[in-house]
Amino acid sequence: MMNKTSKTLDIVVRPGMSLTGKWHKNTYQIKRKLGNGAIGSVYLCETKGKQAALKISDKSSSMTMEVNVLKSLEKAQGNRLGPYLLDVDDWVTAQGTYSFYVMEYVRGMPMTDFIERHGKEWVGVFMLQLLEDLEKLHQSGWVFGDLKSENLLVASSPPKVRWIDVGGTTQIGRAIKEYTEFYDRGYWEMGSRKAEPSYDLFAFVMVFLSVFYPKRFPKGSKPQATLFKKINDVKALKPFSYCLKKAILGKYSSSSEMKKEITNILYQAQKRTTRNQQRHNQRNKSTSDTLPFMIESLGIIGIAIGYYLSSLIIP
Amino acid sequence: MMKKGTLKQILLITDGCSNKGEDPAATAALAHQQGITVNVIGILDDDQTEDPEGLQEVEDIALSGGGVSQLVYKQALSQTVQMVTKQAMTQTLQGFVNTELKQILGSEQSMEDLEPEKRGEIMEVVEDLGETCDLEVLVLIDTSASMNDKLPTVKEALIDLSISLNSRIGRNRFSIYSFPGKRKDIDKVFDWSPKLDAVSTVFPKLTSGGITPTGPAIREAMYQFGKKSLLRSFRKNDEQDIENA
Numbered sequence: 001m002m003n004k005t006s007k008t009l010d011i012v013v014r015p016g017m018s019l020t021g022k023w024h025k026n027t028y029q030i031k032r033k034l035g036n037g038a039i040g041s042v043y044l045c046e047t048k049g050k051q052a053a054l055k056i057s058d059k060s061s062s063m064t065m066e067v068n069v070l071k072s073l074e075k076a077q078g079n080r081l082g083p084y085l086l087d088v089d090d091w092v093t094a095q096g097t098y099s100f101y102v103m104e105y106v107r108g109m110p111m112t113d114f115i116e117r118h119g120k121e122w123v124g125v126f127m128l129q130l131l132e133d134l135e136k137l138h139q140s141g142w143v144f145g146d147l148k149s150e151n152l153l154v155a156s157s158p159p160k161v162r163w164i165d166v167g168g169t170t171q172i173g174r175a176i177k178e179y180t181e182f183y184d185r186g187y188w189e190m191g192s193r194k195a196e197p198s199y200d201l202f203a204f205v206m207v208f209l210s211v212f213y214p215k216r217f218p219k220g221s222k223p224q225a226t227l228f229k230k231i232n233d234v235k236a237l238k239p240f241s242y243c244l245k246k247a248i249l250g251k252y253s254s255s256s257e258m259k260k261e262i263t264n265i266l267y268q269a270q271k272r273t274t275r276n277q278q279r280h281n282q283r284n285k286s287t288s289d290t291l292p293f294m295i296e297s298l299g300i301i302g303i304a305i306g307y308y309l310s311s312l313i314i315p
Numbered sequence: 316m317m318k319k320g321t322l323k324q325i326l327l328i329t330d331g332c333s334n335k336g337e338d339p340a341a342t343a344a345l346a347h348q349q350g351i352t353v354n355v356i357g358i359l360d361d362d363q364t365e366d367p368e369g370l371q372e373v374e375d376i377a378l379s380g381g382g383v384s385q386l387v388y389k390q391a392l393s394q395t396v397q398m399v400t401k402q403a404m405t406q407t408l409q410g411f412v413n414t415e416l417k418q419i420l421g422s423e424q425s426m427e428d429l430e431p432e433k434r435g436e437i438m439e440v441v442e443d444l445g446e447t448c449d450l451e452v453l454v455l456i457d458t459s460a461s462m463n464d465k466l467p468t469v470k471e472a473l474i475d476l477s478i479s480l481n482s483r484i485g486r487n488r489f490s491i492y493s494f495p496g497k498r499k500d501i502d503k504v505f506d507w508s509p510k511l512d513a514v515s516t517v518f519p520k521l522t523s524g525g526i527t528p529t530g531p532a533i534r535e536a537m538y539q540f541g542k543k544s545l546l547r548s549f550r551k552n553d554e555q556d557i558e559n560a
Contacts, residue, residue, distance in 0.1 A: 023430050060427055061409060064438040067431070088431040097427060174446050175482035181394065186478045193482035 021089030333529030343380030353380025
């Protein structure tokens with residue numbers, strides 16, 4: 001069913017063509033396909049000289065639900081968590097009517113690629129950025145649900161993690177709308193699929209594990225032991241392992257609590273490195289102090305030996 | 316707010332065609348008329364293509380039964396079972412809402428004829444209903460010989476389904492029947508219960524036979540919704556709720 005939908009969509013929606021909405025009469029020129037979602041496909045398009053992302057599907061009701069989420073997220077806060085919504089409309093064709101919505105095109109690099117290219121020191125930065133956004137989202141009564149590395153892009157200057165698919169976003173207290181097995185605590189037998197902050201925090205840990213295990217890993221007969229071992233085995237995650245395990249066990253009641261502990265770890269680590277650096281500098285300083293002295297004394301000894309030898313030759 | 320009702324679904328899990336008794340699409344149509352939605356999941360063997368002949372029946376049964384169908388490889392069964400169940404719930408609820416709309420707006424109007432903003436408001440109502448309504452799912456498992464190696468995966472998928480549905484606000488009842496039965500068309504594997512985690516112990520009991528009487532199985536399954544034990548258990552629960560309150 002899902003396959004059939006995207007296949008027919010690929011036939012109907014082609015790069016270069018334009019489509020016009022039934023209700024608002026805006027025209028969009030399709031540039032290229034950006035990807036497939038759980039429902040429908042996303043295309044890069046151009047309208048009035050500007051680039052935007054257009055999501056289209058034949059599942060009108062699911063699309064409407066996604067739009068509802070985007071709208072409530074915008075209402076909930078000035079700070080934009082998801083992509084900015086630009087237009088919602090229908091497209092009537094001979095093959096049938098499709099629903100689409102147009103949103104801001106978030107340009108960026110997948111988080112995993114970014115960390116690979118720019119270094120592991122970004123792990124801590126992105127952890128804090130994500131926890132801050134999750135905190136805001138949870139405070140406004142929502143849970144992200146389908147939090148996974150594929151849904152996260154790093155936009156540049158300055159590097160900032162952005163969420164690109166909010167389809168799984170669910171009101172707190174309800175059943176998670178959309179999820180991906182590897183990131184889902186129900187799959188790992190570590191809890192329910194009720195939308196609560198701790199559900200997102202579990203997926204949060206899996207996001208950072210997926211950065212270091214791009215091919216993922218199987219559940220095994222003892223899921224919790226598997227997860228703990230995988231956390232222990234990554235050197236870059238070592239400083240955070242206590243927090244990550246706590247989140248796996250669902251022991252954080254809020255993202256601010258977790259953010260506080262991670263901030264603390266980063267702060268301590270920074271203090272330690274600056275202290276080490278200072279100590280290192282001091283050591284350098286002491287050798288640089290002694291070096292001239294040693295050269296000097298070596299010189300004096302040399303001259304002394306010279307005098308002694310010459311006194312032997314010349315009686 | 317609309318009155319909270321109970322949605323009834325049959326979830327048929329099979330890997331082949333029926334070969335005995337009446338046309339399953341016909342019995343599915345009958346069930347649909349009784350207010351029961353029939354969903355069908357066809358499990359593909361690893362060497363089968365995504366669009367095999369002979370499995371057209373899967374789509375036909377779901378179409379007549381007002382439900383959702385999906386062909387899937389064993390590996391993706393868990394997610395598919397949930398997607399199908401939830402989609403069917405939304406579809407049924409949307410059907411109710413559409414009927415109401417037609418009464419208000421005239422016979423030619425449906426949700427798709429409304430502008431996106433209004434549609435959004437209606438979908439919010441449908442979503443609320445889906446979250447809060449009570450749900451009864453009768454799982455009907457084909458246990459003919461070829462299903463044998465798929466049953467452990469089916470068991471896992473059903474436990475997973477119960478985790479998902481029990482994360483909702485509304486109440487759930489599940490039961491599991493297998494077909495063909497030893498003497499009857501279907502055999503009870505697991506009686507109506509709010510959770511499926513106890514299912515692990517009963518599953519190995521399934522024995523596989525050669526014939527696939529899908530039509531008669533759906534007909535029998537339909538009658539299991541009217542059973543008194545179910546009514547009684549719901550009533551008992553209600554009383555408890557009142558006492559707790």
